[in-house]
Amino acid sequence: xxxxxxxxxxxATGAAAAAALAIAPPEAAAQxxxxxxxxxxxxxxxxxxxxxxxxxxxxxxxxDDQWPGALEAGVANFIDKELNGAWGAGERxxxxxxxxxxxxxxxxxxxxxxAELFRTALAAITKELARAGTPFAKMSGEQQDAYLRSxxxxxxxxxxVPSDVFFAHLWDAPVEGFFSDPVYGGNRDxxxxxxxxxxxxxxxxxxxxxxxxxxxxxxxxxxxxDSHGHVHVQPVIPAGQR
Amino acid sequence: xxxxLKAVDVVTVGVGLTGAILGKxxxxxxxxxxxxxxxxMRDTVPDFQSPAIHDELRYAVRKAxxxxxxxxxxxxxxxxxxxxxxxxxxxxxxxxxxxxxxAVHWNGLTWRFQPADFVYRTHLEGRYGKGFVDSxxxxxxxxxxxxxxxxxxxxxxxxxxxxxxxxxxxxxxxAGGNPFEGPRSREYPTRPMKEPYYGALFxxxxxxxxxxxxxxxxSTLSEPYTNPEGLSLHQCVFCGFCERFACEHFAKAxxxxxxxxxxxxxxxxxxxxxxxxxxxxxxSTGKKSTGVTYVDAAGREYEQPAELVLITAYxxxxxxxxxxxxxxxxxxxxxxxxxxxRNYAFQTMSxxxxxxxxxVVINPFMASGASGTVIDDFAGDNFDHxxxxxxxxxxxxxxxxxxxxxxxxxxxxxxxxxGLGWKQAVARHYNHTVVLTCHGSSHPMRGNCLDLDPTYxxxxxxxxxxxxxxxxxxxxxMSRYVTDKAVGIGRAMxxxxxxxxxxxxxxxxxIYQTTHNTGGAIMGNxxxxxxxxxxxxxxDVPNVFVVGASAYPHNASYNxxxxxxxxxxxxxxxxxxxxxxxxxxxxxx
Numbered sequence: 108x109x110x111x112x113x114x115x116x117x118x119a120t121g122a123a124a125a126a127a128l129a130i131a132p133p134e135a136a137a138q139x140x141x142x143x144x145x146x147x148x149x150x151x152x153x154x155x156x157x158x159x160x161x162x163x164x165x166x167x168x169x170x171d172d173q174w175p176g177a178l179e180a181g182v183a184n185f186i187d188k189e190l191n192g193a194w195g196a197g198e199r200x201x202x203x204x205x206x207x208x209x210x211x212x213x214x215x216x217x218x219x220x221x222a223e224l225f226r227t228a229l230a231a232i233t234k235e236l237a238r239a240g241t242p243f244a245k246m247s248g249e250q251q252d253a254y255l256r257s258x259x260x261x262x263x264x265x266x267x268v269p270s271d272v273f274f275a276h277l278w279d280a281p282v283e284g285f286f287s288d289p290v291y292g293g294n295r296d297x298x299x300x301x302x303x304x305x306x307x308x309x310x311x312x313x314x315x316x317x318x319x320x321x322x323x324x325x326x327x328x329x330x331x332x333d334s335h336g337h338v339h340v341q342p343v344i345p346a347g348q349r
Numbered sequence: 350x351x352x353x354l355k356a357v358d359v360v361t362v363g364v365g366l367t368g369a370i371l372g373k374x375x376x377x378x379x380x381x382x383x384x385x386x387x388x389x390m391r392d393t394v395p396d397f398q399s400p401a402i403h404d405e406l407r408y409a410v411r412k413a414x415x416x417x418x419x420x421x422x423x424x425x426x427x428x429x430x431x432x433x434x435x436x437x438x439x440x441x442x443x444x445x446x447x448x449x450x451x452a453v454h455w456n457g458l459t460w461r462f463q464p465a466d467f468v469y470r471t472h473l474e475g476r477y478g479k480g481f482v483d484s485x486x487x488x489x490x491x492x493x494x495x496x497x498x499x500x501x502x503x504x505x506x507x508x509x510x511x512x513x514x515x516x517x518x519x520x521x522x523x524a525g526g527n528p529f530e531g532p533r534s535r536e537y538p539t540r541p542m543k544e545p546y547y548g549a550l551f552x553x554x555x556x557x558x559x560x561x562x563x564x565x566x567x568s569t570l571s572e573p574y575t576n577p578e579g580l581s582l583h584q585c586v587f588c589g590f591c592e593r594f595a596c597e598h599f600a601k602a603x604x605x606x607x608x609x610x611x612x613x614x615x616x617x618x619x620x621x622x623x624x625x626x627x628x629x630x631x632x633s634t635g636k637k638s639t640g641v642t643y644v645d646a647a648g649r650e651y652e653q654p655a656e657l658v659l660i661t662a663y664x665x666x667x668x669x670x671x672x673x674x675x676x677x678x679x680x681x682x683x684x685x686x687x688x689x690x691r692n693y694a695f696q697t698m699s700x701x702x703x704x705x706x707x708x709v710v711i712n713p714f715m716a717s718g719a720s721g722t723v724i725d726d727f728a729g730d731n732f733d734h735x736x737x738x739x740x741x742x743x744x745x746x747x748x749x750x751x752x753x754x755x756x757x758x759x760x761x762x763x764x765x766x767x768g769l770g771w772k773q774a775v776a777r778h779y780n781h782t783v784v785l786t787c788h789g790s791s792h793p794m795r796g797n798c799l800d801l802d803p804t805y806x807x808x809x810x811x812x813x814x815x816x817x818x819x820x821x822x823x824x825x826x827m828s829r830y831v832t833d834k835a836v837g838i839g840r841a842m843x844x845x846x847x848x849x850x851x852x853x854x855x856x857x858x859x860i861y862q863t864t865h866n867t868g869g870a871i872m873g874n875x876x877x878x879x880x881x882x883x884x885x886x887x888x889d890v891p892n893v894f895v896v897g898a899s900a901y902p903h904n905a906s907y908n909x910x911x912x913x914x915x916x917x918x919x920x921x922x923x924x925x926x927x928x929x930x931x932x933x934x935x936x937x938x
Contacts, residue, residue, distance in 0.1 A: 166768060167767050167768065168767070168768075168771075168772050169768065169769045169772065171769060171772070171773065173776075174772075174776065176772070194411065197419070198411070198419070199411060199412060199415075199417065199418060199419060199438060199439070200418075200419065200437055200438060201418045201419060201422035201435045201436070201437045201438075202419065202437070203435070203805060203806065205804065207432070207434065209432075209434040210427065210431070210855075211857065211859075212425075212427055212855050212856060212857040212858055212859070213425055213426070213433075213434045213436075213858060214425075214436060214437060214438065214440060214858055214859040215437050215438060215859075216434055216435075216437065252768065255767075259766075278766075278767055282755060282758075283406060283410060283755055286405070286754040286755040286758070287404075287405060287406035287410075287755055288404055288405070288406065290404075291406060299754070300754070302775075302776045303754055303758070303775060303776055303779035303780065304779060304780040305714060305752055305753075305754045305779070306714060307403075308399070308400045308403035308404075309588065310399050310400070310403075310586060310588055310597075310598075311586035311587070311588060312586065312587040312588070312589070312712075312714070312715035313543075313584065313585075313586040313587055315715065316543050316545050316587045316712075316715040316716075316720075317543045317544065317545070319545075319546040319549055320546055320709065320710045321710065321712070322710055323712060328400075329400075330400045330401060330403060330404055331400075
């Protein structure tokens with residue numbers, strides 16, 4: 108197995124790769140200790156919603172003894188910022204009526220934007236569980252899994268949102284937040300990329316694509332790394348974790 | 350009221366691949382050409398630059414380069430008995446938007462269709478007899494032959510600088526290429542791309558079964574190249590961000606890299622972006638177009654008079670433009686009469702995932718959208734269909750297009766859909782899995798069609814296109830057959846677990862297949878079964894041509910862009926050398 112050194116890549120692929128690498132020296136990224144976590148600043152979610160989302164993330168993509176989970180990767184922060192921004196407001200969503208239920212093959216047919224959908228469904232969940240006596244965040248892990256499975260099965264109506272539709276959104280969001288570039292506030296320290304071995308936003312593999320089976324043992328790179336390996340989160344999307 | 354602008358010779362509705370080629374070429378003859386593009390101006394520099402372009406969330410998941418369906422969506426149903434509802438998000442396919450169209454975010458796979466595809470019904474009935482083809486399939490001959498298109502395929506491939514290995518030059522089979530392909534007049538313009546590991550594993554497995562692997566035909570270039578327009582492309586660096594992304598490296602053929610710079614230098618060519626064409630205008634006879642009406646980005650309405658109108662939008666939008674302009678008789682799926690909206694087809698995709706132990710490191714992110722290895726043994730009519738109960742087929746390939754993890758995180762059957770088991774399986778398999786693609790043909794059937802939705806409108810108040818589609822039983826049987834073959838290759842590749850997933854009914858608009866929508870304004874020699882003649886000229890309004898995959902009477906086993914390019918140059922030849930000399934119908938009705 109061969110090792111890809113920085114010099115190899117620069118030498119081999121010329122200016123474009125060199126420009127990309129100039130802002131992302133792998134040694135710096137690899138050596139840098141992860142900064143200590145600070146409390147997430149929530150702009151969209153209210154306190155009840157935060158309690159549910161953080162607890163749900165710990166079950167959907169849990170931490171284990173090798174790798175952190177979605178919560179540790181800052182995914183609650185990612186979802187909060189997405190829902191507070193253009194995506195939450197219905198970016199790239201055709202919103203004209205009339206509204207009627209369709210077949211599964213016709214896709215999403217509710218009038219709710221993603222922000223409205225989360226708000227509506229989470230309010231219904233909070234209310235239902237308050238009546239039942241145990242909020243989601245206070246349940247055992249097994250109870251939480253069982254409750255999430257009941258949502259996934261689509262049994263409940265959450266204020267007009269079928270619970271399976273809500274669950275589909277609740278599942279898409281952490282996958283996006285876990286694996287997207289850390290510039291969006293999740294995938295903190297590119298931990299999800301390190302877990303799977305995805306190198307991120309590198310510009311070139313021309314010299315190594317035919318070194319079959321090589322292990323690319325270098326730190327991943329983000330869209331936003333500076334020459335010290337710091338990831339600069341977009342200023343208008345305060346991640347609150349750095 | 351619309352402001353009436355100064356008349357021009359030619360207007361193109363859309364400036365993607367077809368509009369860019371036709372606009373450039375017709376302006377070069379001295380005609381005044383206006384290209385109307387609904388989306389924004391954009392170019393490799395500064396719009397497609399690294400590192401920002403390597404953003405999976407923005408481009409692949411949020412689909413930043415796709416038609417803005419807040420303004421302009423489509424409705425969908427599986428059958429004519431259902432009520433169509435809007436596809437409120439793009440999930441099943443991704444129509445392009447903006448200068449260069451979908452040829453900016455394509456993968457670069459540049460195929461030719463088989464000679465038999467162009468004489469499809471004649472060929473199948475000749476080989477298997479009448480009655481062999483399911484009676485609900487409305488396949489027909491195209492009105493053009495492979496031999497007629499060959500010089501135009503060649504021209505398009507040399508425009509793009511396509512990388513590959515010829516398998517048949519002037520009837521002589523070439524070692525290392527595709528032995529099943531139609532004869533080419535010469536070798537590909539550039540050598541094949543390097544073979545990634547997944548391609549090499551596939552090659553070995555396929556060869557052990559007696560199949561005929563060859564490098565995938567790629568317009569992501571293997572080496573630097575200067576095309577006949579004098580434009581230079583770079584060598585592809587396998588960054589893994591082609592499909593759904595724009596190329597930062599000038600290494601993927603797109604209108605911006607292979608032709609537009611030449612058009613934009615010509616004072617006889619004028620590009621106007623942000624211009625939404627509402628309709629093609631007709632005179633009082635309904636048999637002659639007077640130009641188009643469009644609305645600009647600031648909401649101002651204009652009438653642009655033109656002698657010749659070329660509808661060069663995305664295939665589905667070409668059909669909608671005809672319907673909203675009342676050109677041609679709309680197709681009626683009940684009676685089978687009418688032509689506009691007829692023979693809509695798509696693609697029949699399926700996959701086989703090959704899971705390895707952790708000592709096999711695949712590196713799926715070292716890829717171009719078109720790099721990899723492929724067999725053509727089970728495509729189209731390359732194999733004997735007697736006794737199989739279906740027509741058509743698929744190429745089978747290891748062309749992985751990148752390892753971007755929001756969308757690519759394969760897990761074996763039986764993995765939990767979330768939770769710890771899911772996470773650990775993703776970590777275990779991400780870098781140790783090869784996914785094989787079966788790129789299957791799609792046959793038109795009577796009930797699959799395009800028309801105007803009776804209920805839903807776009808931001809300009811015009812009816813949305815209504816898509817009615819499900820897989821014909823023929824194509825479901827085909828998918829099971831070819832997916833089995835892919836599973837067999839996966840086993841021969843040494844996969845510890847091989848999981849095949851053939852395509853089943855119903856078609857689900859929330860699951861991405863490809864963006865290869867075809868038909869609806871099909872070409873042919875009979876005006877009762879085709880909307881345009883063999884030169885892509887409207888049978889009803891001869892100063893209107895409709896150029897794109899909307900002209901395909903069926904969709905073959907291959908990515909459609911190569912044939913779009915060939916048909917564009919074929920139509921150009923007819924316009925330049927025949928129509929302009931004597932404007933009027935090139936084929937009598």
